[in-house]
Amino acid sequence: MGPAGEVLEFYCHWDDNAVVETAEEATEPTKEDITGLCQDMFSKMAMYLTGKLITISEDYKLLENMNKLTSLKYLEMKDIATNYSFGERFFLLGFSDWPSLQPLLFAFILFCYLLTLVGNSTLVFLAVRDPRLHAPMYYFLCHLALVDVCFTTSVVPLLLANLWGLARALSRAGCMTQLYLFLALGSTECVLLAVMALDRSAAVCRPLHYTALASPHLCRALAAACWLGGFTNSLAQTILLATRQLCGPRRVDHFICELPALLKLVCGGRGAVERQMFAARVVILLVPSAVILVSYGAVGRAVWKMKSQTGRKKAMGTCGSHLTAVCLFYGSAIYTYLQPTHTYSQGQGKFVSLFYTVVTPALNPIIYTLRNKKVKGAVKRLLGRAEWRER
Incomplete structure (x- = not known):
C-alpha cells in the first residue's frame, strides 16, 4: 500500500x-x-x-x-433526593454557617438544657411539697417552671441532633407540629408573665385584701386561661400557615420551624398572611406587655408612697426578679416577632431565638430564687432532711 x-x-x-x-x-x-x-x-x-x-x-x-462537600451538603442532597420518595420535607440549616462554632454550641445548649430541667423541676417539687410555698405567687411560679420545661423540650432535643449532624430534615407534619407546640408554649408564657405581674401588683398595692382577691379558685381559673389562650393563639397561626402553598426548596434557615423563617417560603399572598399573623402576635405580645407596664406602674407608685425602708426592699425584691425575667423574655420575643419578614435578619434571629428558648428558661429558676428567702429556706429544709435521713 x-x-x-x-x-x-x-x-x-x-x-x-x-x-x-x-x-x-x-x-x-x-x-x-x-x-x-x-x-x-x-x-x-x-x-x-x-x-x-x-x-x-x-x-x-x-x-x-x-x-x-461538607456533611451538611451531603445530607441536604440526600434529603432532597428522598423528598421524591417520602413526600415533602423541610431541611433545617441550623448553624451550618458557623461549623467551627457548632461543638461549643452543642456543649453550651446541653448544659443550659440540663440546668433548665433540674432548676425548674426543683421549683415545682418545692412548691408542691413545702406548705410555706402554698401561696398564689408560688402557684404561678410553678406553672411558669412547667411551661419552661415543656418549651425547651419542644426545641432542644432536635437542636442538639441538628448540631450533631443526625437530624436536619423534618416532614411537613413534623414541622407544623413543632411550630404549633413552640408557639403554644411561648404564647402561654407571655400571658402567664402578665398574670404574675397582676398578682404582684395586688400583693404590693392591696396587701390587706390580697388573700381574698387571690383565691385558689381564681388562681386556677387564671392559670387555665393562660394555657388555653396560648394554645388557641398558636392553633390559629399554625392553621393559617399550614393551609398556604409553599414555593421553592424547603430550606429553613433556622434551627427550628419558627414562624419568621417559614413565612419566607410562602408563595403569592404573603402580605395578607403576614398582616393576619402580625395581628395575632400583637394580641399575644403587646396586650400582656401593656398589662405588665400598668401593673408595675401601680407597684412603683405604691413603693414610692411607702415610708418603711424594709417594706420598700421587700416589695422591690418581690417584683425585681419577675421584672428581670419579663425583660429577658419579652425583649427577645418582640425583636423576633414584631418586625416585618423582609427586614428580619436570619443570622441575628437565630441567636436571639436561642436566647429566649434556651438561656432564659435556664436563668429563670436562678432569678426567682436568688433573693427569695422562702424558696432558699425550702431548699435548706429539703437538704437538711436528706442529710438527716443519711445519718
Missing part, C-alpha cells in the same frame, strides 16, 4: 462518513487532495482530543467539588 493508501485508510478510521473505505478503490490523489485530507484529519483529531480533555477536566473538577 502506497502513501496515499495509508493516508486514506487512516482518515477513514476517524471519519465514519468517508466515501472511500479502502485504498484499492481510490485513484491516485493529487498533492492538494492529500493536503486537504491531512488537514481535515488533524482537525478532527484535534476536536476529538480536545473533547476528551474537556471531559476529563470536568470529571476532575466534579470529583474535587464532591470531596469539598
Whole structure:
C-alpha cells in the first residue's frame, strides 16, 4: 500500500462518513487532495482530543467539588433526593454557617438544657411539697417552671441532633407540629408573665385584701386561661400557615420551624398572611406587655408612697426578679416577632431565638430564687432532711 493508501485508510478510521473505505478503490490523489485530507484529519483529531480533555477536566473538577462537600451538603442532597420518595420535607440549616462554632454550641445548649430541667423541676417539687410555698405567687411560679420545661423540650432535643449532624430534615407534619407546640408554649408564657405581674401588683398595692382577691379558685381559673389562650393563639397561626402553598426548596434557615423563617417560603399572598399573623402576635405580645407596664406602674407608685425602708426592699425584691425575667423574655420575643419578614435578619434571629428558648428558661429558676428567702429556706429544709435521713 502506497502513501496515499495509508493516508486514506487512516482518515477513514476517524471519519465514519468517508466515501472511500479502502485504498484499492481510490485513484491516485493529487498533492492538494492529500493536503486537504491531512488537514481535515488533524482537525478532527484535534476536536476529538480536545473533547476528551474537556471531559476529563470536568470529571476532575466534579470529583474535587464532591470531596469539598461538607456533611451538611451531603445530607441536604440526600434529603432532597428522598423528598421524591417520602413526600415533602423541610431541611433545617441550623448553624451550618458557623461549623467551627457548632461543638461549643452543642456543649453550651446541653448544659443550659440540663440546668433548665433540674432548676425548674426543683421549683415545682418545692412548691408542691413545702406548705410555706402554698401561696398564689408560688402557684404561678410553678406553672411558669412547667411551661419552661415543656418549651425547651419542644426545641432542644432536635437542636442538639441538628448540631450533631443526625437530624436536619423534618416532614411537613413534623414541622407544623413543632411550630404549633413552640408557639403554644411561648404564647402561654407571655400571658402567664402578665398574670404574675397582676398578682404582684395586688400583693404590693392591696396587701390587706390580697388573700381574698387571690383565691385558689381564681388562681386556677387564671392559670387555665393562660394555657388555653396560648394554645388557641398558636392553633390559629399554625392553621393559617399550614393551609398556604409553599414555593421553592424547603430550606429553613433556622434551627427550628419558627414562624419568621417559614413565612419566607410562602408563595403569592404573603402580605395578607403576614398582616393576619402580625395581628395575632400583637394580641399575644403587646396586650400582656401593656398589662405588665400598668401593673408595675401601680407597684412603683405604691413603693414610692411607702415610708418603711424594709417594706420598700421587700416589695422591690418581690417584683425585681419577675421584672428581670419579663425583660429577658419579652425583649427577645418582640425583636423576633414584631418586625416585618423582609427586614428580619436570619443570622441575628437565630441567636436571639436561642436566647429566649434556651438561656432564659435556664436563668429563670436562678432569678426567682436568688433573693427569695422562702424558696432558699425550702431548699435548706429539703437538704437538711436528706442529710438527716443519711445519718
